[in-house]
Each structure stands twice: as structure tokens, then as C-alpha cells.
Amino acid sequence: xxxxxxxxxxxxxxxxxxxxxxxxxxxxxxxxxxxxxxxxxxxxxxxxxxxxxxxxxxxxxxxxxxxxxxxxxxxxxxxxxxxxxxxxxxxxxxxxxxxxxxxxxxxxxxxxxxxxxxxxxxxxxxxxxxxxxxxxxxxxxxxxxxxxxxxxxxxxxxxxxxxxxxxxxxxxxxxxxxxxxxxxxxxxxxxxxxxxxxxxxxxxxxxxxxxxxxxxxxxxxxxxxxxxxxxxxxxxxxxxxxxxxxxxxxxxxxxxxxxxxxxxxxxxxxxxxxxxxxxxxxxxxxxxxxxxxxxxxxxxxxxxxxxxxxxxxxxxxxxxxxxxxxxxxxxxxxxxxxxxxxxxxxxxxxxxxxxxxxxxxxxxxxxxxxxxxxxxxxxxxxxxxxxxxxxxxxxxxxxxxxxxxxxxxxxxxxxxxxxxxxxxxxxxxxxxxxxxxxxxxxxxxxxxxxxxxxxxxxxxxxxxxxxxxxxxxxxxxxxxxxxxxxxxxxxxxxxxxxxxxxxxxxxxxxxxxxxxxxxxxxxxxxxxxxxxxxxxxxxxxxxxxxxxxxxxxxxxxxxxxxxxxxxxxxxxxxxxxxxxxxxxxxxxxxxxxxxxxxxxxxxxxxxxxxxxxxxxxxxxxxxxxxxxxxxxxxxxxxxxxxxxxxxxxxxxxxxxxxxxx
Numbered sequence: 283x284x285x286x287x288x289x290x291x292x293x294x295x296x297x298x299x300x301x302x303x304x305x306x307x308x309x310x311x312x313x314x315x316x317x318x319x320x321x322x323x324x325x326x327x328x329x330x331x332x333x334x335x336x337x338x339x340x341x342x343x344x345x346x347x348x349x350x351x352x353x354x355x356x357x358x359x360x361x362x363x364x365x366x367x368x369x370x371x372x373x374x375x376x377x378x379x380x381x382x383x384x385x386x387x388x389x390x391x392x393x394x395x396x397x398x399x400x401x402x403x404x405x406x407x408x409x410x411x412x413x414x415x416x417x418x419x420x421x422x423x424x425x426x427x428x429x430x431x432x433x434x435x436x437x438x439x440x441x442x443x444x445x446x447x448x449x450x451x452x453x454x455x456x457x458x459x460x461x462x463x464x465x466x467x468x469x470x471x472x473x474x475x476x477x478x479x480x481x482x483x484x485x486x487x488x489x490x491x492x493x494x495x496x497x498x499x500x501x502x503x504x505x506x507x508x509x510x511x512x513x514x515x516x517x518x519x520x521x522x523x524x525x526x527x528x529x530x531x532x533x534x535x536x537x538x539x540x541x542x543x544x545x546x547x548x549x550x551x552x553x554x555x556x557x558x559x560x561x562x563x564x565x566x567x568x569x570x571x572x573x574x575x576x577x578x579x580x581x582x583x584x585x586x587x588x589x590x591x592x593x594x595x596x597x598x599x600x601x602x603x604x605x606x607x608x609x610x611x612x613x614x615x616x617x618x619x620x621x622x623x624x625x626x627x628x629x630x631x632x633x634x635x636x637x638x639x640x641x642x643x644x645x646x647x648x649x650x651x652x653x654x655x656x657x658x659x660x661x662x663x664x665x666x667x668x669x670x671x672x673x674x675x676x677x678x679x680x681x682x683x684x685x686x687x688x689x690x691x692x693x694x695x696x697x698x699x700x701x702x703x704x705x706x707x708x709x710x711x712x713x714x715x716x717x718x719x720x721x722x723x724x725x726x727x728x729x730x731x732x733x734x735x736x737x738x739x740x741x742x743x744x745x746x747x748x749x750x751x752x753x754x755x756x757x758x759x760x761x762x763x764x765x766x767x768x769x770x771x772x773x774x775x776x777x778x779x780x781x782x783x784x785x786x787x788x789x790x791x792x793x794x795x796x797x798x799x800x801x802x803x804x805x806x807x808x809x810x811x812x813x814x815x816x817x818x819x820x821x822x823x824x825x826x827x828x829x830x831x832x833x834x835x836x837x838x839x840x841x842x843x844x845x846x847x848x849x850x851x852x853x854x855x856x857x858x859x860x861x862x863x864x865x866x867x868x869x870x871x872x873x874x875x876x877x878x879x880x881x882x883x884x885x886x887x888x889x890x891x892x893x894x895x896x897x898x899x900x901x902x903x904x905x906x907x908x909x910x911x912x913x914x915x916x917x918x919x920x921x922x923x924x925x926x927x928x929x930x931x932x933x934x935x936x937x938x939x940x941x942x943x
Contacts (some may be wrong), residue, residue, distance in 0.1 A: 284744035304524035324456035324560075331553030334546040341365040341372075341544065374542045383543065387419065389541040392538035392551035394418065394528050399558050401524060406565035408513075410501035410521040424490045426526060431496065432487045433764045437518070440499045458603040461503065469495075486591050553582040560937055569735065573737065582659040582689050582893055590661030591889060593640045594679055595619050596668050598663045610675055619666065625882040626664075631889065638667030638679045643686050648690060662892060663690035664885075668861060673744045673772055676702045676861065687839065693860055697836025700904050701858050702744050704775045707835050714834045716827050717854045719846075721777035727763040737779040746861060752779055780846040780854050785814050787828040787843045788863075788873040790884075791891045797825045798873035810869060812876045816847070826854045831855055839892045842870055863890070875907050 313325070316537045343358065344365030377385055394415045401407045421429050440461055447457055472487045479553030498521070506515040531537055541545070573772020580644040582589055597619075619635060626633045636645045663683055677695040684695065693701060700706050702705065704721075722731045723743065731738075740751040740762045751766065753759040765775045784805065788798040800821055802814035814821070834860055846855035862869045866881045874884035 300521060307380075316563065319556070319560050321353045327556060328551050331550045331557075333766045334544070336552045336623070337372075338544050338548055341368045344369055351869055363804055366669040372544075372546060375539075377542065382538075383422075384839045386538060386541060387422075389530065389548065390528075390877050391415065392539075392548050392555070393531065396558070397524060397527060397583050398549055398557050399555050399560075401520070403559060403563045404566065407520050409524060409651055410498065410505070410517050410862060413494075413498050413501055414521050414524035414528065416491070417522060419526035420490045420494045421525055421529045422532065422647055424487060426476070426529065428487055429490055430522070431711065432469070432472070432495065433522070435472075435755060436465055436495055436499050437502055439464055439468055441506070447503075458496070458500050459502075461500050461791060462492065465492055465496045465499060501558055501671060521849045578924055582662050582896060588632070589889060589893065591626050591633050592646055592649055592661060592663045593619060593623055593626070593633060593635045593667040594642065595635065596665055596670060598641070602670055606671060609671045618865045621881075621884065622664075622666070622864055625866065625880075625885050626883040626889075631886075632661075638665075639670060642679070643682060646683075646686065646688055659687070659689040659896065661689070662889060662896075663688055664769055664864075664889065665692045666688050666864070667862065668746075674699065674702075676746070689892070689896050691775060691839045691888055693838050693841075694772055696839060698860075699855075700836045702746065702858060704741065704743055707858060708777075710834050711831060711855055714830055716830050717852060717856050719780055719856065723775055723777055724763050724774045727760045727767070731759075731776060733765040734776065734778055737781075738776050739779045740766055741775045741777070743775050745770055745772075746859065780848050780856065783816075784826060785816065785845045785853070786848060786869045786873075787824060787845065788870045789828055789832050789837070789841050789843065790839075790874075790887055792838060795829050798870075799876040800824065801873050802868045805868070810872055812869075817851075820847070820851060827855060839895065840864075840870070840888050910918060 309605060320326070342365065344362045374385060374389075395412070398409065398412060398414060401409060403896055417429070417433075424432070441462060445459070447460065469490070469492065500517075501521075502514050502518050505517055535820065574682040592671055623633050623635060634645075634649050636649070646663070650659065650663075652658060652660050663679075665679050665683070666806050667679040669678045672678075676698040680690065680693065680698060681695040683690045697919055700710065705723050708718045709817060710720055719739075722729075722734055724731070730808045733890055736759075737754045738759060739754050740753060742761070751762045759776065763776070766774050782801045786801045786803060788801070789796060790796045799812050800816070801810055802816070803810050816824075824845055827845070831837075831843050837858070838859070839862060840860040840863075842863045844859065845853045846856045847853050865871065866887065871881050871884060874887075875883070879887065
């Protein structure tokens with residue numbers, strides 16, 4: 283009976299119509315507020331923006347020639363008297379013609395600013411800040427064509443000098459001063475050459491404002507330093523086009539007369555800028571420059587040796603919605619990151635430094651867009667990020683990159699999870715036969731430890747950078763566990779302390795794994811020696827252990843494995859490091875220098891082995907075989923053949939479809 287009732291209920295229930303699927307393109311262009319401005323404030327802004335139109339209507343009733351229209355309305359005379367009084371107070375039409383040009387620039391600045399806001403927010407066109415307004419001033423004083431000629435000469439000159447500015451590592455103020463001096467020298471040269479070539483154009487460039495030209499050149503050079511020649515050219519072109527539109531705006535007589543007669547319209551333009559930012563942040567063409575860059579720039583999977591490298595690091599720790607979990611205790615120093623960036627640029631790569639927070643994917647979409655024809659990665663990420671917060675913070679950036687389909691060097695999220703969890707890593711090493719000190723995990727300070735002998739070393743479970751604590755008795759152990767647990771808010775790893783020599787092994791590559799010369803660290807003298815002075819048989823055993831650790835714990839591309847050699851000559855793995863090891867003064871760079879690599883070359887090798895890994899995976903996928911860790915590497919000729927077969931197969935399918943229609 284109950285089953286029948288249920289069946290009747292199901293039959294009697296009318297079918298629910300499926301909800302219409304929203305159109306993301308249509309919803310994108312709706313005037314929806316961001317919610318940054320309260321509704322009451324929005325109402326007052328609308329009233330404030332409409333107020334100038336009311337005064338303009340009142341003032342227009344008192345303008346000459348209005349009486350001839352024959353308007354006879356009750357109270358119109360009073361309105362005209364009010365309009366006449368307002369015209370005498372607010373109008374600038376009586377300003378002498380010789381002084382109008384200076385006043386007009388003040389009156390048109392809000393119009394210029396509104397054009398820039400429309401271009402950046404509504405259209406999504408990236409420009410060099412508000413330099414368009416300054417360039418428009420130069421166009422007005424010199425003329426558009428002479429100004430464009432001067433800008434081209436200065437930009438080419440600054441581009442030629444740019445390698446020297448990078449080589450000397452000049453600070454910002456010195457760099458800008460050099461650029462201003464170059465601009466002045468260029469303009470003086472034009473003045474000296476003017477009489478010889480009998481050109482009025484060259485003589486006229488002296489009236490172009492030096493500061494304006496210097497700021498434009500500085501903006502272009504700054505974009506070159508951060509992005510690429512294509513991005514700098516795109517932004518310079520859009521900036522100049524906006525400046526030309528601004529100059530054309532000043533050529534319209536109706537615009538000039540309206541600005542002089544009704545200066546209160548400035549208030550309406552100010553309100554319009556606020557409303558555009560609140561309602562019209564459409565970014566209509568924001569992907570155009572990314573698509574152009576993806577087509578024009580070299581792909582990661584090309585055969586060229588220079589790529590776009592995004593160096594991701596954490597320096598601020600502010601790009602989060604809220605605070606939750608253990609914050610990272612380590613930050614990479616800016617000078618360390620800058621040395622890495624300089625070395626990558628010395629190797630010919632285009633480099634940009636990005637923050638590993640919520641803004642990362644949007645920035646990467648602009649800097650390393652995929653090739654729109656093939657979908658292949660347009661660049662690669664060198665991940666130096668420690669994360670911002672949480673025990674799993676080392677996995678955050680790699681997980682974001684994998685989700686977005688961006689190539690990167692270093693371990694996967696799974697690899698970071700294994701390496702950062704010392705208990706899991708040590709358990710895997712024991713199963714792989716790699717010696718590691720005995721350990722015990724303590725969730726509370728009163729937990730008992732079995733099978734371990736003092737002295738012991740106390741570490742937080744999930745931290746890579748921490749202060750080591752050596753304890754020699756149970757009470758000291760109990761107090762130290764309390765301190766570490768309270769500081770790091772996680773379980774505590776207690777392991778046997780191995781007294782002896784410390785040796786660090788730098789590993790590079792994937793298949794095969796290159797083992798760089800061993801580095802020994804003397805704690806007492808705070809000195810690093812490379813190569814380490816140890817027995818050849820022990821050194822070979824350490825290299826074998828390092829390679830096994832690299833594979834077992836999910837390392838990729840590069841890593842540093844730290845060993846401690848006991849008094850009996852047994853080597854134990856004590857640390858696995860993949861973050862913060864590429865600094866110019868670190869052990870990895872020292873081992874690379876001994877192997878014949880400069881710092882630029884060692885970083886280039888890291889990028890190259892990561893690229894080769896993606897290239898091999900792409901080649902394997904072309905022939906329909908799932909990539910495996912032991913898959914054979916193919917020669918460049920074979921990879922090119924696979925790509926040719928795939929492209930020919932695609933053309934054949936399209937041709938067959940055309941004939942079967």
C-alpha cells in the first residue's frame with residue numbers, strides 16, 4: 283500500500299521545468315554594482331552628478347539669443363535673472379584668448395581621466411598609467427608628428443642603454459636620472475642638427491616637456507624589465523593612442539566652448555568616474571593582449587632556449603580572505619629573489635616576479651598566456667613560494683598551477699605534501715632502505731618515547747625552516763615539546779641526534795638525475811667545503827641514497843638532500859629541501875660552481891630539465907601512451923615526427939569532413 287501511495291505521489295507530481303542556463307557573456311555586461319559604495323551614498327552621488335545639468339539649464343535661459351525663441355512661461359523672467367547671476371559668477375567665457383589654453387587643460391583633465399578609466403576598466407586596455415595626459419600636453423605644444431618622432435628616437439636610445447642599466451644594477455632614482463639625462467641629450471642633439479638639415483621639426487622638439495618624455499621612457503623601460511618587448515610596445519601604443527584622442531578632443535570647438543561656459547560639468551565627470559568604477563568594470567578586451575602574446579612569444583614546448591619565467595614567491599602574506607591556520611614563519615628576502623631574477627635574465631629569459639597569493643592566476647594569465655593555436659604553455663613558473671598559512675601551505679601554489687594548466691619547476695602538490703610531512707617522508711625512506719635517524723611522533727608533551735636514546739632533536743612535523751632543539755634529558759624534552767607545539771601549532775617529531783659531519787647533496791634533473799659535487803658544512807667554523815673530503819666509497823653510497831630519496835619522496839627537477847655521517851661512517855638522511863635552495867650564496871649554487879655552472883647556468887638547467895619533462899609528457903601523449911616515470915626519452919627528431927603526424931592527422935580529418943558534407 284505504501285509503495286502504491288509513493289508511486290501515485292510521483293505520478294501526480296507535475297514535472298519541474300529546468301531552470302534556464304545563465305548566459306555568462308550576457309551577464310558579464312550587465313550594470314551590476316560591486317557593492318563597494320552603499321546605496322544611500324550612490325543616491326547622493328547621482329544627485330550630485332545631476333546638479334550641474336540643472337544649473338546649466340538655468341544658465342542657458344539667460345544666454346543671448348534665447349529671447350528670440352519666443353518662450354513665454356510663468357516665472358521664466360525670474361529664472362533668467364537667476365541664470366544671469368550664475369553666468370556672471372561661474373562662467374570662464376570672458377577669459378582672454380591668450381590665456382585660454384592653460385585654463386582649458388585644467389577643465390579637460392577630468393575628461394582625460396575619464397577616458398583612461400573607460401579604457402582600463404570598461405575596455406580592459408592596459409596603458410602606462412596616466413602618462414597619456416602628459417603626452418597629450420606634449421602633443422599640444424609641439425604637434426603630433428614631431429612628438430611621435432621624438433618619442434621613437436628616445437625609446438630606441440633608452441632601449442639601447444637598458445642593458446647597461448641592468449648591468450650596473452642602478453637603483454630607481456639613479457635609473458630615472460639617467461633616463462632624464464638621455465632625454466635631454468637627445469633633444470639637444472636634435473637642436474644642434476636642426477640648422478644643418480634645415481628642419482623646423484627638429485627645432486620644434488625642444489618645446490616638448492622633458493619630464494613628460496622622461497616619464498614615458500621610464501614607464502616603457504619598466505615594462506620591459508617586468509614583462510617583454512611585446513607588452514611594452516602594446517602599452518606604449520595604447521598610451522599614445524589615448525593621448526591622440528585627447529588632443530583631438532581639444533580640437534572640437536563645441537567641447538571647448540562648453541567647458542569654458544559651464545565649468546561645473548567637472549563635478550559630473552568626477553561622479554561619472556566613480557560610477558564607471560562601480561558599475562562598468564567589464565574588462566571587455568582584457569584577453570586580447572594575452573592572446574597576442576601567446577601567438578607572438580615563444581612557447582615552452584618550442585625548441586628555443588629562452589622562455590618566459592614567472593618567479594613566484596611570498597613576501598607580504600596579505601593576499602588572503604581571512605586568517606586561518608599557522609602562518610608561514612619564513613619569508614624569502616627580496617635581495618635573494620632579485621639575484622635569482624638577475625641570473626635568469628642574464629640567461630636570456632623574460633622574467634617577472636609574482637606574489638603567491640589570490641592574485642597569482644590573474645597575473646599569470648597576463649604574463650604566460652597559452653598559445654591560442656596549440657594550447658601549449660606559454661611559459662614556466664619557478665616556484666619559490668613557502669605559502670601564506672596552514673600546514674599544507676607548501677602545496678598551495680603547485681595546486682593552483684596544476685588547476686590552471688601552467689607549467690612549473692619543482693615537486694607536485696603530492697610531492698610537497700610528502701616532503702613537508704617528516705613522518706611520512708621518514709617512513710617511506712625506511713621502506714626504501716635509506717638510513718634515517720629513529721624517530722617518534724609526539725602529540726602531547728607527556729607522551730612516552732620508546733627505543734630512542736638521548737640526546738634527541740625536536741622538530742615541528744610540517745616545517746622546513748625552524749630552529750633545531752637538542753635535548754639531553756626527559757624534563758628538557760617535555761619542556762621543549764611544549765614550546766615547539768605552542769609555537770607551530772602542530773605535532774612534534776622527536777628523532778635521534780646524529781653527531782658527526784654534515785654533507786649536502788644537490789640533485790638536478792629527472793631521468794637521469796645529475797648529482798653535483800658534495801658540499802660539507804662545518805658548523806663550528808660556519809664554512810662550506812666543496813667537494814667534501816670524504817672517502818670515495820662513502821661518497822658514492824651517499825649519492826645512491828640521495829637519488830633514491832629524490833625518487834621515493836616525489837622530488838622533481840631539483841632538490842638538496844642533507845646527510846649526517848656518524849662516527850661509525852654511516853650516512854643518515856636528515857633533511858629534504860626543495861624550497862629556498864637556489865640562492866646565489868647557497869650550497870646548491872656552490873656545488874654547481876664546482877661542477878662548472880655559473881649561477882645563471884644552474885638556474886637555466888633547472889628551467890631546461892623542467893621544460894624537458896613537459897616536452898616528454900607532451901610527446902608521449904601524442905602517440906596515445908600514458909606518461910610513466912620510466913618512459914623512454916625520445917630524440918628531438920622523433921618528437922618532431924610525432925608532432926608532424928599529429929598535425930597531418932588533424933588536416934586529414936578536416937579534409938574528410940569537408941568532402942562528406
